[in-house]
Amino acid sequence: MLKVSMMIRLMLLIMMEGALMKAVMGEVYTVGDSNGWSTLVNSSYYTWTSGKKFRVGDTLLFHYRPTNHNVVQVNKENFKSCNITAPLKTYETGNDSFTIRGTGHYFFTCSFPGHCDAGQKIDIRVLKTYSQTTNPHTNVNSSTTPAAHVAPNTTARAPRSVATTTGSNCLLMIIVVVSIIWVAMWDA
Incomplete structure (x- = not known):
C-alpha cells in the first residue's frame, strides 16, 4: 500500500513539474503554422497573431525557402512603410x-x-502582464525593439544586447528543491 501511495504522489509531482516547466521554458510558435513564412494568398500574419499571447521566453520559428524569402527585423516605422533598407x-x-x-x-x-x-x-507584441480578457494586440504603444536572442543562424550578426533568463533558471531550481522536500516529507 505504501509503494502504491508513493507512486501516485510521484506521478502527481511529475505532472506538476511538467506543467511548470512549460510555463518556465515558453511556447514555441512556427510563424504561419503549416504555411510557414511566405507570401500568403488571401491571408495575413495579423490573423495568425490575433489568437496568440506572446510572452518572454517564447520562441518564434521561421521556416521558408532561402532562395525565395528571408527574415529581416526592422523598427516600427520601417515595418509600417515596408522600408527594408535599414x-x-x-x-x-x-x-x-x-x-x-x-x-x-x-x-x-x-x-x-x-x-x-x-x-x-x-508584428509580435509581448506585454508585461495582461488579464485573460485583454487582447495582446491592443493598448500597446511602444516603438522600441527589445533585446533578443537568435539561434541558430550563422549568417546573422550577434545581437548587441541579450537579456538574461536568470529568473527562469532560479524558478526552475526552486521547483526542483521544493519537489524533493515534498517527496521526502511524504516518505516520513
Whole structure:
C-alpha cells in the first residue's frame, strides 16, 4: 500500500513539474503554422497573431525557402512603410529561431521585392502582464525593439544586447528543491 501511495504522489509531482516547466521554458510558435513564412494568398500574419499571447521566453520559428524569402527585423516605422533598407538584423537560413527576451514589439518582414507589401510581415507584441480578457494586440504603444536572442543562424550578426533568463533558471531550481522536500516529507 505504501509503494502504491508513493507512486501516485510521484506521478502527481511529475505532472506538476511538467506543467511548470512549460510555463518556465515558453511556447514555441512556427510563424504561419503549416504555411510557414511566405507570401500568403488571401491571408495575413495579423490573423495568425490575433489568437496568440506572446510572452518572454517564447520562441518564434521561421521556416521558408532561402532562395525565395528571408527574415529581416526592422523598427516600427520601417515595418509600417515596408522600408527594408535599414534592417536591425537579417536571417537567411530558412530555419531561423528567434527567442523573445523582453517585452515590447518585434517587427519582422521579408526583404525580397514586393513581399512586405504583399503581407509578408509580422508584428509580435509581448506585454508585461495582461488579464485573460485583454487582447495582446491592443493598448500597446511602444516603438522600441527589445533585446533578443537568435539561434541558430550563422549568417546573422550577434545581437548587441541579450537579456538574461536568470529568473527562469532560479524558478526552475526552486521547483526542483521544493519537489524533493515534498517527496521526502511524504516518505516520513
